[in-house]
Amino acid sequence: MERFQGLIGIALIFALAIGISRNRRHIKWRTLAVGLAMQVAFAFLVLKWEPGFKALSWVAGGLTSLINFTDKGTQFVFGGLLPTNNNGFVFALNVLPVIVFFGALIGALYYLRVIQLFVDIVGTGLQKLLGISKIEGVWASTVIFLGQTEAPLMIAPYIRKLTKAELFTCMTGGFAAVAGSTLIGYSLLGAPLPYPAGSKRDERTWLAHHG
Template sequence: MFVFLGIAIIFSKDRKNINWKSIAIMLAINVLMAWFLTGFPLGRDIVKGAAAGFNWLVQVSYTGIEFALPNWVHVKSMNFITSALLPILLIVPMFDILTYIGVLPFIIKWVGWALAKITGQPKFESFFAVEMMFLGNTEALAVSGLQLKKMSAKRDLTLAMMSMSCVTASIIGSYTKMMPGQFILTAIPINIMNAIIVTNILNPVSVSPEEDVIYKMGASNAEADTQTTDTSGSELAAETQTKAAETEKREPFFSFLGDSILGAGKLVLIITANVIAFVALAALIDRLLGLVNPWLSLEHLLGIVMFPFAWLTGMDVSEAFKFAQYMGTKLVTNEFVVMGNVSPILHTFSKHFQAALTVFVTSFANFSTLGMIIGAFKGLVDKEKNDVIARNVGYLLLSGILVSLLSAGIVGIFVW
């Protein structure tokens, strides 16, 4: 853990202004949270119950899949699309409905406010961290367009770096079908806290009280001057109560639901296309490397590069090299590729390996995510700010890798 933090300190843009008190508080919270969720009976019961809830949702989704595609469900072994991706068609609309009726925005706002109070971090960065936990990176960025325009380029860079370390709540059900659900759900809050820790070491930003405001989300350019200081629970409650009066008339529910289902369908197609393309490209690279030397493969090369970091998470040499291969594959392709490959054999590894690998792959930190984040900022901020993000691609990737390693290390302490 301290080696990973040390790497962040070495590459920090401004070591003198790192808020060590805040870092220490967040690190202590994360260690306690990891212990509670993995080593304490009540904590284990909570995450296992949540994982069972997501699996229950997946089972319910099979009812709809079975109606349309019975020969895809009633088989000895369902294919990847049926078992892991088609349930998204239920889960995405469910989360969108919770957003539509105001439940998710209420949770995000209050948890973000509490996080800012406890950790001493700027209000919007804390709000954004919680928002990512539910909405994902590009979605959280999209609804924060006004804030990104108002904030400095340096703070925007922090948000871009944080965006490398999230997942979307609506696809957790897909993850829990392939990897241990209790470690998936443990990884999500741990990753969020570590994203704040790592980005505040790599890119410390001093925010004055005048700058530490949350602008009204979803406001038009004409409303850009309207803002909330968000300094107390009463102000948050007041804003929540008046939100309906301040925003434009909402889209009719069934029109909204139709758009949500259509969006879920597009997401399934996008993930399917990405998985097929990345697996095929990795196979092509392996074939080309094999022409040079039969031993050479993408996994072997990535394993060599990532081996020291895998070994630091507490693996013996044999498991560390395999872990390093999966780590490298995940960074070059995506988490679904690794989960699909390792799922049938995961039980053959030690419990520590299972926990550390599951936590490491539970994030969007990979090369393709870089393009998504840069593209999102290009459409949301001016050229000057976007150029700052584009010039710091290395920091975005370093942030994502360090957060995943730190999370795997913290959770790995308590699972053997």
């Protein structure tokens, strides 16, 4: 029965989305079909193909390591005030500096026009494949790695120009993804990691159930 839980969940989400749609005639069925096919193909590459799994782990690990550079700055600013794993967890010291650091980094990349190039390349590719806007494409491709907190910084200058449909897509996409930094935050709070370290079979099983 567990094998069908994912299919049942997808069917219920589609039914709910169609049921509460304000204009069913404007539903882009091609976008739904291509998006679902891409998700199935991506799941196959990650769960069944070793190089695909390693590539995803490398990208996610690299972004998580980048965000974790905040620890050095936090230690420099707060010194001994920064709690360790054994001394509890302070949201203002452990989480907020990550947002500040990433916001500054994205601002610098915008100044260097790196983000604009990323939007053109990734956004245009997903726009042609799925028939969505460039901003929606960039959001969908980054939120799975950065999470709902940091990903909005990638499209911050464009948010005021988004339509209601695009804004809704970004909001729902954020709730549909869990970033690696979030799992790290839970582990700092004392929650056990979802899979044993080094157990790739268990990692893939967990990813299939929750990814």
